[in-house]
Amino acid sequence: MTVLRFLIRRMVSAVPVLFVVSLVTFALIAIVPGDVTAELAGAEATAEQRAVLRDQLGLNQPLYQQALRWYGNLLQGDLGHSYLLNMSVTDAVLERLPVTLSLAGLALVLAVVLGVLLGVLAAIRHDSWVDQGTMSVALIGLSVPDFWLGLIMISVFSVGLAWFPTGGYVPFSEDALGWARSMALPALALAFTQMGVIARMTRSSMLEVMGQDYIRTARAKGMRRHTVVFKHALRNALVPVITVIGVMTGVLLGGAVVIESVFSLPGVGRLIIGAIQRRDFPIIQGGLLITASLFVFVNILVDLAYGWFDPRVRNDR
Amino acid sequence: MTDSSLNPTAGGPAAPRSARLAAAGALLRRLFRHRSFQIGFAFFALIVLMALLADLIAPYDPNKNNYRALLMPPSAQHWFGTDVFGRDILSRVIHGTRISLGIGLAVVLATGIMGIVLGLLAGYVRWLDNGLMRVMDGLMAFPGVLLAIALAAALGPSLMNAVIALTITFTPRTARIMRASVLVIRELPYVEAAVAVGAGHMRIVLRYILANALSPLIVQLTFVFAVSILAEAILSFLGVGPPPPAPSLGNIISDGRTYLQEAGWIAFFPGLVIALAVLGLNLMGDGLRDVLDPRMRARRS
Numbered sequence: 001m002t003v004l005r006f007l008i009r010r011m012v013s014a015v016p017v018l019f020v021v022s023l024v025t026f027a028l029i030a031i032v033p034g035d036v037t038a039e040l041a042g043a044e045a046t047a048e049q050r051a052v053l054r055d056q057l058g059l060n061q062p063l064y065q066q067a068l069r070w071y072g073n074l075l076q077g078d079l080g081h082s083y084l085l086n087m088s089v090t091d092a093v094l095e096r097l098p099v100t101l102s103l104a105g106l107a108l109v110l111a112v113v114l115g116v117l118l119g120v121l122a123a124i125r126h127d128s129w130v131d132q133g134t135m136s137v138a139l140i141g142l143s144v145p146d147f148w149l150g151l152i153m154i155s156v157f158s159v160g161l162a163w164f165p166t167g168g169y170v171p172f173s174e175d176a177l178g179w180a181r182s183m184a185l186p187a188l189a190l191a192f193t194q195m196g197v198i199a200r201m202t203r204s205s206m207l208e209v210m211g212q213d214y215i216r217t218a219r220a221k222g223m224r225r226h227t228v229v230f231k232h233a234l235r236n237a238l239v240p241v242i243t244v245i246g247v248m249t250g251v252l253l254g255g256a257v258v259i260e261s262v263f264s265l266p267g268v269g270r271l272i273i274g275a276i277q278r279r280d281f282p283i284i285q286g287g288l289l290i291t292a293s294l295f296v297f298v299n300i301l302v303d304l305a306y307g308w309f310d311p312r313v314r315n316d317r
Numbered sequence: 318m319t320d321s322s323l324n325p326t327a328g329g330p331a332a333p334r335s336a337r338l339a340a341a342g343a344l345l346r347r348l349f350r351h352r353s354f355q356i357g358f359a360f361f362a363l364i365v366l367m368a369l370l371a372d373l374i375a376p377y378d379p380n381k382n383n384y385r386a387l388l389m390p391p392s393a394q395h396w397f398g399t400d401v402f403g404r405d406i407l408s409r410v411i412h413g414t415r416i417s418l419g420i421g422l423a424v425v426l427a428t429g430i431m432g433i434v435l436g437l438l439a440g441y442v443r444w445l446d447n448g449l450m451r452v453m454d455g456l457m458a459f460p461g462v463l464l465a466i467a468l469a470a471a472l473g474p475s476l477m478n479a480v481i482a483l484t485i486t487f488t489p490r491t492a493r494i495m496r497a498s499v500l501v502i503r504e505l506p507y508v509e510a511a512v513a514v515g516a517g518h519m520r521i522v523l524r525y526i527l528a529n530a531l532s533p534l535i536v537q538l539t540f541v542f543a544v545s546i547l548a549e550a551i552l553s554f555l556g557v558g559p560p561p562p563a564p565s566l567g568n569i570i571s572d573g574r575t576y577l578q579e580a581g582w583i584a585f586f587p588g589l590v591i592a593l594a595v596l597g598l599n600l601m602g603d604g605l606r607d608v609l610d611p612r613m614r615a616r617r618s
Contacts, residue, residue, distance in 0.1 A: 020455020024464070028471045143543070143596035145550050148570055148588035155581045254461015258551050262574075272463075273555055276470040288459065288467050295460045 006307065010300050021292045025285045026070050030063060032281070057083075079289065080282035082275075089286030093268055097290070099169060100260065100267035103190065104252040106183055110191035111198055111248070116234075116241065118195070119202025123237075124229055126207060134199060141196030146255055150189035150262040157185060169265045186263040190255050194248050201244055205237040239306070246302035250295045348608050357600025364594040368414040377405035379412040379564045391582055398582040409564035410587050416565040417546050417591065420480055424545040425538050427484040428491050432534065433527065435488065436495020441503065441522055450496070453489035462486060462548045469557040476559040479552050486548070487541050494537050498530035532609040539602035543595045550591055566591050 079089040170178035257269030275283035382402040468482035552558035553567025573584030
């Protein structure tokens with residue numbers, strides 16, 4: 001029952017967070033300088049046409065009324081209507097969410113697998129050239145702009161060697177291999193930075209665990225080094241790594257926004273960037289709200305997983 | 318950086334000036350003996366020199382078109398090649414470091430001030446804590462730099478707005494780190510002693526709490542600097558940063574994107590310089606963390 005109680009408490013604590021998220025999202029349109037309709041209605045629109053448009057969009061109402069309307073709709077799950085796409089914001093975002101989620105998910109798996117591998121390698125070969133080499137790779141990963149890495153990958157692997165398409169998306173249901181080919185480079189570019197974070201975390205946490213008494217006992221007992229590293233040390237060393245996965249999901253979701261526009265993947269990111277260029281504010285707001293809520297939700301899941309991995313924290317809460 | 322939290326008794330706020338100066342000197346010596354800090358400092362100093370001496374060392378005017386040298390690959394005349402207007406990429410990159418570092422520095426200063434003020438308020442004024450921290454949590458719920466992108470888009474593309482958007486995005490984590498230190502320090506015996514001898518709130522907060530909470534803040538701000546440079550590039554790349562023809566590093570990459578096939582060098586070099594600057598800052602941050610606060614070594618911003 002403790003899990004359920006924890007879950008409920010965690011959900012309740014998410015309410016103020018989501019409130020601030022929605023408030024910031026609403027305020028976005030209020031901080032736009034000048035007339036939002038100026039670009040929206042087109043250059044040749046007359047003042048009257050713009051006034052009609054403003055009226056239609058409810059922009060003539062005082063701010064508090066706009067806010068009330070926004071929250072009223074929000075509570076009914078209505079995020080408004082796109083100015084330009086002629087569809088509801090919810091539909092537009094949900095339609096593109098699978099692309100973004102699969103990109104971020106794939107990148108997460110790559111980052112964790114490669115990162116943990118590098119981190120363990122560095123830790124068991126502590127203070128050797130292997131350690132220095134892997135940690136240099138990790139540090140370079142941390143420092144390289146991911147969208148730039150994407151561009152370089154396109155020019156080397158897609159334009160130069162023609163191994164991968166330069167962009168575009170193939171749905172998984174149509175052609176699994178085509179999907180993998182279209183996702184490989186963007187996921188790698190996105191994963192590279194986070195791989196560095198995970199590798200560094202895994203290394204330092206491994207080193208800490210390996211210095212502990214029970215590891216020495218296990219070795220003294222005559223257990224094979226291999227077994228000790230992977231069965232005893234790694235399991236415990238991964239606990240702090242789990243926590244960063246929560247934060248990392250956010251970074252990956254945010255990073256996906258940029259990577260999608262580099263690789264022309266039709267995800268939420270490209271939707272938002274397109275909406276920014278066309279001043280389609282309901283889409284920007286909806287995209288922002290949905291990704292942020294998703295991130296909050298993922299963090300709750302991560303907290304749950306954390307308790308499962310490390311029974312010590314279960315009792316604390 | 319007059320004293321460190323390493324040893325609150327030796328270099329503490331009550332120590333005489335000479336002792337504090339000696340402690341600071343020892344700290345600096347330790348810092349410059351640290352391998353990562355040395356390497357990072359060298360990289361970063363190189364970029365800073367480029368930015369400071371941009372007018373002297375840039376071989377061409379960064380915004381001058383030259384229609385006799387369009388899309389030239391790297392050569393003796395144009396080390397980094399030229400773009401579609403014949404502008405010299407090397408000169409644009411050199412001047413670009415000015416914009417990128419300028420934005421980074423402005424964000425670090427603004428984030429530092431906001432982080433200190435909000436962190437101190439939340440950590441010291443009990444009834445403000447909950448409300449302030451919930452707002453910070455809410456701001457941190459926006460994934461990655463998405464909030465900065467949206468804010469910059471709403472405010473309109475300009476240098477100033479990029480700084481504002483990035484400051485709002487990076488302040489919450491900084492404030493949270495500040496608050497965490499304040500919560501620890503306010504319970505320490507010497508703060509109690511200060512209260513006992515009748516020190517005012519202002520004096521306690523500035524002299525006893527803030528002065529000892531600076532180490533984690535400095536480490537955090539080094540990483541904020543690094544992330545700001547990366548984020549500026551993203552904003553510019555997406556067209557919501559400082560508007561072209563300003564040669565911000567992100568703008569140059571954005572220019573190069575269209576010519577990836579025929580002129581890959583346009584996007585390549587500015588990205589390399591960004592990576593070098595960020596790498597330098599990350600290495601310096603690692604060094605600072607090790608030297609200022611060994612307990613934080615395992616933690617990563």
